[in-house]
Amino acid sequence: MPLTPLRLRLLVISLLTVSFLGALDHTVVSTSLATVAGELGALKLMSWVVVGYTLASTVLLPVLGKLGDVLGARRIFLSSLVMFLAASLACGFSQDMAWLIAARVLQGMSSAGLQLMSQTIIARVTSQRERPRHMAIIGAAFPIAVLVGPVLGGAITDYWGWQWVFWINIPVGAAALALALVAVPHLGPGPMPRHFDVAGAAVFTAALVALVLAATWAAERSAGPATAAALAVSMLGFVAFYFVERHAPEPIVPLHFFANRTIAAGTALSAIIGVGLFSITAYLPTYVQMAYQTTATVSGLVPIATVFGMLTSNLLTGWLASRTGRYRIFPILGTSLGAAGLFVMAVLPAGLPLWVPMIVMAVVGMGTGAFMSLIVTVVQGAAPASQTGTITATINLVRQVGSTVATAIIGGVIGFGVAALLPAGLDASTLTPQLVKGAAPAVQASVAQIYASVFTPIFIALAATYAVGIVAAVLLPHGRLSDEPVPAPQTTSESLSA
CATH class of the missing domain: 1.20.5 (Single alpha-helices involved in coiled-coils or other helix-helix interfaces)
Incomplete structure (x- = not known):
């Protein structure tokens, strides 16, 4: 029989906790990086503390998705959680940067398993109609981590030392592990493949x-x-x-999936989230500081407004989709809001009050949150139950790769564009918000206009990306989420080997 309401609540709490830990470790480190690099004496390797984590968490997604289908989601989830705790311990004990980077790679690998298996487990224990509500709760881990991560990382570094940025995972993760051992059901693996797709x-x-x-x-x-x-x-x-x-007889990414219109459109929508919003978030504070002449602290209000909009609509649309069974309207409205908001950002003149871009980017965040978690549920329902992990990995993979590549492209455009337009006497490599604020009013106005002009085509391109998303959303088939109950999870006696 299906899980009892109490056990389902415990399961959601456990999955939310570990998903939050994985997401938080991606954001909490940013404010401690300078301290870490200074104490370990390897400033040139500082970026690899982040890159190593991101790289490992991205490349392992399809492999872990397939292993979850083959060996069982519970086994991969618990193994990933144990590895994550061990890697967190190793990070805090790092004696040099190479040690820390290696431990961060292990953290990234295990974080991918936590994120992926959390979504897979929910798909295996809930009907498609129930799933959006629970998936939205688990999906809230990312925007919450973005909101609190940098501040929490800075406070821990200042008062406890940077090691506790990693060690704080141990007590919370241990409690989540104890809860997971009770709450996560034994989910039987799919049929064993004749050949694992090693090549x-x-x-x-x-x-x-x-x-x-x-x-x-x-x-x-x-x-x-x-x-x-x-x-x-x-x-x-x-x-x-x-x-x-x-x-391949058992491919890790079955290409025939994409002949299904729901899967093809849903995958495109997931990629658009990474390309259209996640890529620009990192550059919003710089844009606000330069174009609106704010402090670093105040500039963080714009991405905070974006993420808060995303969090709110993610929870709201998850609840509405579960209540009504309808899903197609949310990605259509969401991509429309995203396209409109980013286009407005492109035409905003420099020098407006800061609440204007805050409201506009909050609308973009609301549009994105409207289908961020929901689209995972829709695509999972279009794939065979035996390949839930594989399709869930594919959806997450295209989002992360799209974000990584688009972030690099946007960074290059900003660097090249600003350097080409700066007036004589200003060097792009040494230009800081503090330097601009101390310059003459004419120079401040010039730099503000330069940043506005450089970001205008970027916002237009991202708006066009969301416009493509409108097409993908319209191509989603009509229908309602199914109320059909899922097969009962195996009991412990049926899965002693798991």
Whole structure:
């Protein structure tokens, strides 16, 4: 029989806690990086504390998705949680930057398992109609982590030391593990494959690593030949991956899925979230500081408004979709709001009161949140139950890759555009908000106009991305989420080997 309401609530609490830990570890580190690099004496390797985590969490998604289908989501989830706690402990004990980066890679790998298996487990224990409400609660982990992560990381670093940025995971994660052992049901694995797609996994991992490296180096603008080589390796790798998957008996990314209109449209919508919003969020504070002449603290209000809008609509649309069974209207409205909001950002004149871009970006966040978690539920319902982990991994993968690549491209456009337009006497490599605020009013106005003009085509391009999303949303088939109950989870006696 299905889970009791009490056990389902305990399960959601457990999954939300570990999803929050995984998401928080991506944001909480940012404010402690300078301290970490100074104490460990490796400033040049500082970015790899973040890149290593992101890279590992991205490339492992399709492999973990397949393993979840083969070995059972519970086993992968609990293994990932144990690994995450061990990696967090190792991060805090790091004696040099190489040690810390290696531990962060392990954290990223396990974080991917936590994020992915949380969504997979919910899909396995709820009907499609119930799922949006629970998926929205778990999906709230990311925007909450974005809101509190930097502030929490700074406070912990200042008062306890940077090691506790990682060690704080141990007591919270241990409590979540104890709860998970009770609350997460034994979910039987799918049919064992005749052949695990080792070749596909290896080729895909190599291609994706090369792509993320190319995007990272392009953003740093310091490794031209290496960037080109990595990009070439990536393109060749993805071509090879396509042919490997076409002939693999048990592919890690079944390409035939994309013949299904729901899966194809849902995958496109997931990619649009990464490209259209997640990519620009990191640059909003810089834009606000330069174009609106604010302090660093005040500039954080715009991304906070964006994330708060996302969080609110994510929870609201999850509840509405579960209540009504309707889902198609939410991505249509959401992509429309996103496109309209980003277009308004493109035409806003510099110098307006800060509450104007805050409201506009809150609308963009609301539009994105309207389908951010919901689209995962819709796509899961279109795939066979035995491949829930695989399709969930694909949805998350395209979002993360889209965000990574678009972030690098936007960074390059900003760096090149600002450097080309700055008046003589100002160096883009040393230009800071503090320097601009101390300059003459004419220079301040000039820099504000330059940033506004550089960001205008970026906002227009992102608005166009959401406009493509409107088309994808319209292509979603009509229908309602199914009320059909899921098969009963296995009992402990049926799954002693799990």
